Amino acid sequence: MRRRTVTPGAGLEETLDNLAAATATRQEAPATAPDRAPRRERDALQTEFAFELPRGYVDDEGQVHRNGTMRLATARDELKPQIDLRVKENPAYLSVVLLAQVITQLGPITDVHTGVVERMYATDVAFLQDFYRRINSEGHTHAAVTCPLCHGSFEVDLSGGRLGES
Numbered sequence: 001m002r003r004r005t006v007t008p009g010a011g012l013e014e015t016l017d018n019l020a021a022a023t024a025t026r027q028e029a030p031a032t033a034p035d036r037a038p039r040r041e042r043d044a045l046q047t048e049f050a051f052e053l054p055r056g057y058v059d060d061e062g063q064v065h066r067n068g069t070m071r072l073a074t075a076r077d078e079l080k081p082q083i084d085l086r087v088k089e090n091p092a093y094l095s096v097v098l099l100a101q102v103i104t105q106l107g108p109i110t111d112v113h114t115g116v117v118e119r120m121y122a123t124d125v126a127f128l129q130d131f132y133r134r135i136n137s138e139g140h141t142h143a144a145v146t147c148p149l150c151h152g153s154f155e156v157d158l159s160g161g162r163l164g165e166s
Contacts, residue, residue, distance in 0.1 A: 047072045048104060049135050053124040057106055057116065065107030070128070073136050077101045086114075099128050 048071045056066040081087045081097040096117045103112040117125065146153050 049131070051128070051131050053120075054127050055121045055124050057109075057120050057124065059107075059109070063107070065109060068106040068112075069104045070102050070131060070135065071104050073098070073102050073132070095125070095129055099125070099132065102132065103128070 048069045050067065050069050053066045053068070056064040058064055077098065080101065081094050084093075084097050086093045087097055096114050100112055100114045100117045103117070104110070106112050106116065109116065117128075120128075144153060144155055
C-alpha cells in the first residue's frame with residue numbers, strides 16, 4: 001500500500017477523488033461470473049436505516065417531517081468535514097455537516113443539507129447523533145436484552161420506531 005501525503009496546495013477532496021478513481025480502475029472485473037451462484041439475500045449488506053424523529057423537522061411551509069432514512073457512513077463522509085471551514089472554526093459543527101451527508105431522506109425532502117440539520121430541534125439532533133453512532137459502529141439497531149423480572153431474553157429495535165421506544 002502506498003502512502004499518500006496531502007500537501008497544502010492539494011485539497012483532501014481532490015486527493016480522495018483521485019484515489020477512488022485509481023482504485024476503481026484497478027479493481028474492475030466482470031459484473032457476474034457465470035460459475036458463481038447468485039448472492040443470497042441474507043448476505044446482502046443493509047446500508048440504509050429508517051428512523052422517526054422524536055419531535056420532527058418543521059419546513060418553511062410549517063409541515064412537520066418525522067420519518068426519514070440514514071445511510072451508513074463511508075470513510076469519505078468522516079474525512080470530508082475535516083476540511084470544511086465551518087468545522088475548523090467551530091468543531092461542534094462537525095456533527096451538523098456529517099448528519100447532512102448521511103441523511104438521505106426526511107419525509108419528502110431528499111436534499112438534506114446543513115441548513116436543514118441546523119433548523120432541527122436539539123432533541124432530534126441528539127437522537128440522530130445517537131442513531132448514527134449505533135448504525136455505524138454496531139451495524140444494526142437491534143440489541144439482545146434480558147428482562148430483569150422474568151429473566152427472559154429477547155431482541156429490541158433501538159432505532160425507536162415510535163416516540164418513546166428508543
